[in-house]
Amino acid sequence: MGDRWMTAMPESSLENQDISCNSSQFTIYPSMYPTQFAVHSSIPFSKNSYSILSAFCSEENISQCISYINQEVSSLGFPAICTECSGQPELNMVSVLNTVYELLQLHRRSQRTLENLETEQFKYSSNLEHLQLSNSKLKDQLEHSKRENTGLFERERQLQMKIKSLQNSLKNEKEEVQKLQNIISSRATQYNHDMKRKEREYTKLKERLNQLLIDKKDKKLAIEVLNYVGRSDGKRSLWKTGKTEARNEEEMYQTLLKNYESRQKDLMVENAELKKVLQQMKKEMVSILSSRKHSLKGETIEESLEQTASDNEEDVCDSSRETLELSCEHAREQLTNSIRQQWRLLKDHMEKLNSQASLVQNGKWVDNDVIPRKAHEEEMDKLKLEIQQCKDFIQTQQQLWQQQLSSPCDDETAALLNDCYMLEEKERLKEEWRLFDEQRRNFEKERKNFTEAAIRLGRERKAFEEDRATWLKHQFLNMTPFIDRKKPQTSYSHSALSKSPESEMKIVSTPGQLKKSLSHTSFSTPKATPVKMPSTTDLHRTLRLIPEHRSFKTQPKMGNLQDSILSSDISDKTRVLKAGNCSIYTLSDAENSPK
């Protein structure tokens, strides 16, 4: 076994060697084989026939054979197979066997490589065949495509030829058309000329005929009347004079004038009717819009401003009513302008409503500023029910407690306890109420701010429109001294300036409120929404949120204390807790915490 191992090792190493010098061996072997074959051409033969005569080695030439083999073997790089001991070559059996073994190994290996090579060769040849086949196929294809290509080329050429010929024919046709047109026009002119000539001749002939008829004193040409009749109107015919001519002219113009007057009257009537329609439309629009505004007005401070605005509107109404009779240009302008303005407002409103409707359809109405009344009421009912349930629950609890307490205790203690409970409850409720009040005040303040801003915005727009109208009016009537219009304008511009900080303020303050309220305020445009509705919703929201708040509120009080006393890692927690209450604190906290 150890021997095998030993032998196996060199073999593997040799193999490695072989592989490493593969290229050299490959080049060597093929060249060696033929020579070996040439040299020992008889060997395989002899091996097959086993004829002693032709054998390489015999009894006699053992020593030569040995030396020869030795030489050969050594020349091949194997260790010598005989040792020269005392001049006599001594066959070293071990080395011989080793050599033979090596040779056998070599042989086998070469056989294997040969086989490999052959299979490879076969593979290659088949590959080659395949490639040749594909090559020929591709060549065919190439040929085919080439032919096709030439065919296409040919076709293209033909088409081009065709195009050319068509273009030529087109050109010819065009020329033909041109020629024909020329011919037509020339013929037309010729025809016209001839016509004119003929007509002239014809008129000449007519003249001549007429002359002849007159000259001939046609006796037949006559009128036989028994007696002349009176005119249908009973008057006598008048002499033709300049007077009658003038009269005729006058009459003509009179009829024309009459016609124009009647037409104008018709148009006036039509105009008046249209104006009436416009007026009515405007009135209706104003009523629709003002009803909206009135519902808005409820809690706004600037009612007086509103009043003036409506006054203005009425003013416009009145003036336009006057213009119905006047129908002067500037008044018409005013009317149309005001109508346009109202229309725009109405359109905005409609669009808003539309968008709201779509929002409602999408189910986003909870976030929306305007909640349909029905939903509102539903919500309210639900909340009421909830409250009722809670109350019931509390009552039953209290009853249970009382029962529990009353069984061991006497009545007095029970009453005391009851009182205690009541007081506690009262206290808590008071606290809640206060909190809620505060919150509501905040809300209201904010809403006021918003409505104020929106109203101002609306007012400004109106002022601008009015300004424009007045400007136009000034344009049209430079004489009329409408001067005191500028005053509101300046105040409005002031308000425009003052508006921006306010809005900033709001932005700062709103995060302090609930998230929902933020969304509400940012979405709502107070003009569009009735004031009362959001307020109730807010109320409900706050109502719903009160229990949470309470828990927050009570804890932060302790938290504040803890904050001052305890370490800073609690402050983190409190900050989170406080976040529900006021972000201004949290901001300051956030600033403080890194320190």
Place this chain on the structure above:
Amino acid sequence: MNFSEVFRHTNQLCRVSPDGKCLATCVQYRLVVRNINTLQILHLYTCLDQIAHVEWSSDSQFILCAMYKRGLVQVWSLEQPDWHCKIDEGSAGLVSSRWSPDGRHVLNTTEFHLRVTVWSLCSKSVSYIKYPKACQKGLDFSRDGRYMALAERRDCKDHISVFVCEDWQLLRHFETDTQDLSGVEWSPNGCVLAVWDSCLEYKVLLYSLDGRLLSTYSAYGWSLGIKSIAWSPSSQFLAIGSYDEKVRILNHITWKKLTEFEHPVSISDSRAVVYREMERRAVAGSDDLSIHHQIPAGTSLFSTQSKYEICELPIYVPIVKPDPDRANPKIGVSTMAFSSDSRYLATKNDNMPNNVWVWDMQRLCLLAVLEQRAPVRCFQWDPRRPRLALCTGSTKVFLWSPGGCLSVQVPAEGSFQVLSLSWHCGGDSLILLSKEHLCLCYVEAGRCVGVGVRYPSR
């Protein structure tokens, strides 16, 4: 509906006096004047030759009988049957004769349109107007009879002369921008004169009474243009029928096109009702849909009765292909008429000879289509009501009103093929003319519309 007895006439000469009291008919040489109510002969006049033209004077006092071949005009008086007047145009010849609006002048157009002679019955004066143009409608009187517009041709250019009819004074004379003027027509209020070019060019010119050009309208070029023109009685619309089978409506304020009415081969407008005349032989199953009128007894056995059926849309209108090689091809809108209240317009497209189209002028859309069995010969609106009468050369008279349609068999001996018809000015009777006979058809005003007529059940 009642019918009078049948009278003879020749040359389709049968006129009702403007006051609606008398009926003048011509039978060869004789002129017969009857009372319209009793149909008694009031007067009988004998002319010198076969009468070619008859016309009442505006005051219904005189009747003019023209004998074009002889170049003669005879005037008869109703009040004085002995009074007579004979106008001889002599060698100049005569092609047309007409009354002036005052009923005291006769305007004769001589042969070759050499001149227009104005004969007065009040005085011996004769005036001539030279250069009248021979065209479709070269002469028109305004509705109030004050003015006359005459198309003239001088120096190879078209001119228009406006005369005051009272004393035949030339009021205005102006050249028109036309290639070959084809006609002139006053608006009913007498303030606008519509002038249109020959069919080679689509052109309408609108002139004010004082000769100012108000507007020009041309819808297209090159192909054949205007075929007919009609003013609405309110002077509000001017309908122009043309060879492209369309009617264009101009408004009187801007003189721009308001709309155009096409005469499509397939009618699919759901607002329109299509009435189709059905021969009675068809199975009378769909009685509820059909509208027919039971004709009075005493009709001939062999006449086919007919009724109207309302057709389901869309329907296809039968068309006649015009011969493209012939002049004046039978295509395009040749006849148009507004109803007396200007509410409806009836049109006929020449390559759809069996159809009459009624358009609603308020909604400017197609209202009804009447499809007859035979080509429509003649249609006319009731002068008082929105009611259209038409005839097709068959033995029936057809009436359309907004409420529906009806057909009436003329209950005459033999076959009375109605070739033309005209309303009495009172709107309560129709004068029906066959080739040689005439009869009156009394249409009771209130009843006709309602009786036997049903609104389309849609």
